[in-house]
Amino acid sequence: MSSLASVCLHPQCDPSFPIRVGFLSAHNYLDLTQWSGTLFYMQQALVQNGLQVTHLGTPKVYPTWQRKLLGYREKLKSVLVPPPFYPPIRRQWLNQVEKQICEAGCNFIVAPIASQEISLLNTSVPIVYLSDSTAKLFCQEHLYTHVPGQQSQLDRATLDKIELFEAIALTKAVHLIYPSQWAAQSAIEDYSVAPSKVSVIPFGANLEHPPSTSEVLQNRHTHSLVPCRLLFIGVDWQRKGGDVAFQTLLELLHRNINAELVVVGSVPPPHIRHEKLTVIPHLDKNCPQHRHRLNQLLQHSHFLLLPSRAECYGIALCEAGAFGLPVLTTDVGGISTIVRNGQNGYLLPLSACGLDYADRLVQILADPAHYQQLVVGARTEYDQRLNWNCWADSVQRLLLSLENRCVSSRASL
Incomplete structure (x- = not known):
């Protein structure tokens, strides 16, 4: 404490x-x-x-x-x-x-x-x-x-x-x-x-049955980083920085990086459409099937991408840690208590755009050993603090x- x-x-x-x-x-x-x-x-x-x-x-x-x-x-x-x-x-x-x-x-x-x-x-x-x-x-x-x-x-x-x-x-x-x-x-x-x-x-993290540490690390160790699966979770598309997340996807694709973005909890504006974008408008945590699907997304994604414009805390960031999922997010509100730069993810300034997030992702993807360090760090932060x-x-x-x-x-x- x-x-x-x-x-x-x-x-x-x-x-x-x-x-x-x-x-x-x-x-x-x-x-x-x-x-x-x-x-x-x-x-x-x-x-x-x-x-x-x-x-x-x-x-x-x-x-x-x-x-x-x-x-x-x-x-x-x-x-x-x-x-x-x-x-x-x-x-x-x-x-x-x-x-x-x-x-x-x-x-x-x-x-x-x-x-x-x-x-x-x-x-x-x-x-x-x-x-x-x-x-x-x-x-x-x-x-x-x-x-x-x-x-x-x-x-x-x-x-x-x-x-x-x-x-x-x-x-x-x-x-x-x-x-x-x-x-x-x-x-x-x-x-x-x-x-x-x-x-x-x-x-x-709001999880009824979190996976074990050994299970998480084994799963992440065998994961291929291609395609790079980005996960965005949030009901409020604007406040959670949905536009920036989508810009990040487009920038990665522009650099010929095989990437995908899954949006959970919100519906983007009509002009936000792409074959590499998947939208799941709603998952009810009271429903076991929906909770299982969300857990599967956390388990099989490579990054939680949450460029929030404003955020008091961010429980989704804690849940990401339980699955050893590194986070790229914004240094606003109480997020810096959860995410520690270079440990379980990275904090970018509020002024950062999709280009900046893509730059950081490219750096991490170019160094698989560093990605594995972030995975271990994410789970360690969950085990020691964020549960x-x-x-x-x-x-x-x-x-x-x-x-x-x-x-x-x-x-x-």
């Missing part, structure tokens, strides 16, 4: 004592489609690491058909009657959460991306807040990635409310956990949070340390 706040266990603090955690989020954290599945794997990792976790709120697991039906209904409702930023029914929901907290006897509330809920929650139980960004960074990213001429989903008044909820939540929380130094630094500089109150713990077991272990040690401080504080009264 890279931490701005050191985690030191008190001699009297028993690491085997089960911490009782209430898990709270604004999203349905039992649904793998919510927040790329991160919340699901987050709470699962805490349970598997021995913490007693109480699911706060009303998370549900919906079958695929029902989830789609609910999604269509919400879209229709939002068109006919735009929903308020904070519906009145949410107060009733919070009352239920407060009752659950009392009944469960929680030592802590672990609340990822729940700044609005935290700001209105009435409880004396210490809150640990998690997010991949701050409201300040979110608002900046929203303004940066907004397409001119299109109506913004968030007006200035709404963005101001988001900022207000965030400021209250960061004040109420006893500790803040971010997956990147970029986000942690914003909490310190933009919200005057004490560095001792902030920890940096990278999120892991949920490492994350949960660091969070548990942090909670034990915080609990010890609470006990010591009460004893001194």
Whole structure:
């Protein structure tokens, strides 16, 4: 764990004592489609690491058909009657959460991306807040990635409310956990949070059954680099840098390099078409067949190409590491916490174009030994940092340390 706040266990603090955690989020954290599945794997990792976790709120697991039906209904409702930023029914929901907290006897509330809920929650139980960004960074990213001429989903008044909820939540929380130094630094500089109150713990790869290290290295060692298979994963074509990825493919082909690009999760604009381009518009991680297909793409591709224009973190980058897949991406947002130049891939500046990405790819392809080093480095980064077991272990040690401080504080009264 890279931490701005050191985690030191008190001699009297028993690491085997089960911490009782209430898990709270604004999203349905039992649904793998919510927040790329991160919340699901987050709470699962805490349970598997021995913490007693109480699911706060009303998370549900919906079958695929029902989830789609609910999604269509919400879209229709939002068109006919735009929903308020904070519906009145949410107060009733919070009352239920407060009752659950009392009944469960929680030592802590672990609340990822729940700044609005935290700001209105009435409880004396210490809150640990998690997010991949701050409201300040979110608002900046929203303004940066907004397409001119299109109506913004968030007006200035709404963005101001988001900022207000965030400021209250960061004040109420006893500790803040971010997956990147970029986000942690914003909490310190933009919200005057004490560095001792902030920890940096990278999120892991959202994989139920990751391949073994030996399996990955053996598979990569026998792979031919011809054709060069590039993989692009992202729902937002513009924000993920889809145009740059396509330009990279064209540049490689122009240099007579046999290359292919597979796009997963988005549909490029109509003019983006090529026989070497394959588009898979959607893969549902809740569907085993779809998850298997995505794993196959990660396993058989040679590079994850993700020239993002803006990015808070990038779980897909962690998943690439599990498959020993080197990454070429942009040095924006929290990505530099995941990708280390020359270790598991390369970071290019935001100004880099398809020509620049092609140059880097050509250099790597010309040196197969270097490519194998990147493969080993990618899997090593996953094994040592970018998995949920490492994350949960660091969070548990942090909670034990915080609990010890609470006990010591009460004893001194």
